[in-house]
Amino acid sequence: MSSSKAVVLCSGGIDSTTVMAIAYHQGYDLYSLSFRYGQRHAIELEAAAQVSARYHARQHLVLDLPLAHIGGSALTTSLSIPKGRAYSAIGTDIPPTYVPARNTIFLSFALAWAEVIGAQDIFIGANAVDYSGYPDCREEYLAAFEHMANHALKATVEGSLRIHIRAPLLNLSKAQIIATGISYGVDYALTHSCYDPLPDGVPCGRCDSCILRAKGFQEAGIPDPALVKRSGV
Amino acid sequence: MSSSKAVVLCSGGIDSTTVMAIAYHQGYDLYSLSFRYGQRHAIELEAAAQVSARYHARQHLVLDLPLAHIGGSALTTSLSIPKGRAYSAIGTDIPPTYVPARNTIFLSFALAWAEVIGAQDIFIGANAVDYSGYPDCREEYLAAFEHMANHALKATVEGSLRIHIRAPLLNLSKAQIIATGISYGVDYALTHSCYDPLPDGVPCGRCDSCILRAKGFQEAGIPDPALVKRSGV
Numbered sequence: 001m002s003s004s005k006a007v008v009l010c011s012g013g014i015d016s017t018t019v020m021a022i023a024y025h026q027g028y029d030l031y032s033l034s035f036r037y038g039q040r041h042a043i044e045l046e047a048a049a050q051v052s053a054r055y056h057a058r059q060h061l062v063l064d065l066p067l068a069h070i071g072g073s074a075l076t077t078s079l080s081i082p083k084g085r086a087y088s089a090i091g092t093d094i095p096p097t098y099v100p101a102r103n104t105i106f107l108s109f110a111l112a113w114a115e116v117i118g119a120q121d122i123f124i125g126a127n128a129v130d131y132s133g134y135p136d137c138r139e140e141y142l143a144a145f146e147h148m149a150n151h152a153l154k155a156t157v158e159g160s161l162r163i164h165i166r167a168p169l170l171n172l173s174k175a176q177i178i179a180t181g182i183s184y185g186v187d188y189a190l191t192h193s194c195y196d197p198l199p200d201g202v203p204c205g206r207c208d209s210c211i212l213r214a215k216g217f218q219e220a221g222i223p224d225p226a227l228v229k230r231s232g233v
Numbered sequence: 234m235s236s237s238k239a240v241v242l243c244s245g246g247i248d249s250t251t252v253m254a255i256a257y258h259q260g261y262d263l264y265s266l267s268f269r270y271g272q273r274h275a276i277e278l279e280a281a282a283q284v285s286a287r288y289h290a291r292q293h294l295v296l297d298l299p300l301a302h303i304g305g306s307a308l309t310t311s312l313s314i315p316k317g318r319a320y321s322a323i324g325t326d327i328p329p330t331y332v333p334a335r336n337t338i339f340l341s342f343a344l345a346w347a348e349v350i351g352a353q354d355i356f357i358g359a360n361a362v363d364y365s366g367y368p369d370c371r372e373e374y375l376a377a378f379e380h381m382a383n384h385a386l387k388a389t390v391e392g393s394l395r396i397h398i399r400a401p402l403l404n405l406s407k408a409q410i411i412a413t414g415i416s417y418g419v420d421y422a423l424t425h426s427c428y429d430p431l432p433d434g435v436p437c438g439r440c441d442s443c444i445l446r447a448k449g450f451q452e453a454g455i456p457d458p459a460l461v462k463r464s465g466v
Contacts, residue, residue: 101345
């Protein structure tokens with residue numbers, strides 16, 4: 001078991017929660033990093049806080065980022081979020097929920113924090129299968145970021161730190177991600193996925209993220225515990 | 234003359250102002266980008282606004298970044314800023330004014346904005362000579378960032394955009410930068426360099442940035458117009 005430090009990008013969704021569980025079981029001291037970036041709902045930050053506490057993060061840092069001032073995304077502006085798309089349509093294009101350079105910005109802050117606390121490893125729930133529409137969730141992008149990161153810092157240039165971008169879910173389907181998490185005992189009732197929840201935090205059930213989540217649980221052969229919890233069953 | 238768009242990182246200092254002049258004279262439509270990131274003084278943002286106006290920036294975007302929450306730098310925390318160092322000592326180490334991953338974070342936001350407005354070029358006043366202590370001001374770092382950037386965006390992956398990181402000052406001394414700017418008619422009285430100015434905005438004259446500025450003007454053989462302006466001569 002390692003006792004190294006790791007920065008984990010934590011959105012409170014299925015992927016980052018599974019990554020948090022993996023890093024926790026690998027023995028890392030976890031430093032959880034979330035962002036308030038103008039997304040439409042605060043509920044995902046509540047989920048991120050619960051997940052961070054569950055995995056005994058040494059610190060959970062929530063940073064405010066002005067992505068809405070840059071625009072270009074349905075998640076941070078009043079552009080319309082696609083609803084009711086067929087699963088087969090998801091991933092065939094880059095949808096308007098794409099946020100320009102989001103993972104580059106998120107990883108850049110993770111990189112800064114990694115240097116300050118002395119963490120070699122940055123975990124991200126990037127996934128190239130069910131979200132293949134997003135360019136910054138692909139292996140070649142993550143490899144290029146890692147290469148850049150090792151030229152960017154005082155600590156990497158001086159040789160005291162070598163940054164590794166860890167994306168253990170990169171080539172898994174949503175069902176495989178869920179099965180992996182279940183094997184680690186993840187409580188997915190804590191997680192939140194919807195891009196555009198109702199005012200009371202209930203998922204819309206019709207955005208791409210809700211559709212991928214539902215299909216993942218269906219294929220994994222288990223009910224979504226967040227739905228079970230809400231229905232009071 | 235090009236009429237393409239360019240994002241220019243603008244701190245209001247000598248280097249970024251010179252870069253702004255270069256990009257302006259190359260015919261770009263300029264989109265100026267500055268950051269309020271917990272630095273000790275607001276005066277550099279006033280300088281950035283004046284410089285952006287002087288070069289007819291189509292837009293001057295000032296973004297708030299939570300770098301102080303990450304820490305690790307004398308510029309964003311209460312760590313002491315070195316004063317009165319000999320010029321020969323500057324650049325032999327990485328000083329406490331280093332901000333972890335600063336250029337990576339700044340360039341990441343520039344990248345997002347570049348995609349939204351359709352700019353191929355991002356200008357940065359990085360300089361490897363007089364600031365050789367900063368790892369993210371070196372050619373290999375900038376090349377690695379550019380490579381990563383071209384894997385990061387919807388527009389670069391789809392082939393509608395190719396990002397170029399332009400650092401025209403990279404291998405110039407401060408005196409050469411000033412001479413270049415003078416040849417373009419830059420008014421350096423607009424610029425601000427000091428890391429730790431007095432409450433009325435007057436430069437301390439003793440931080441590394443003040444020392445490099447003074448040496449640059451001395452070697453360029455001209456008086457610093459900001460000093461001339463202040464002294465009322």
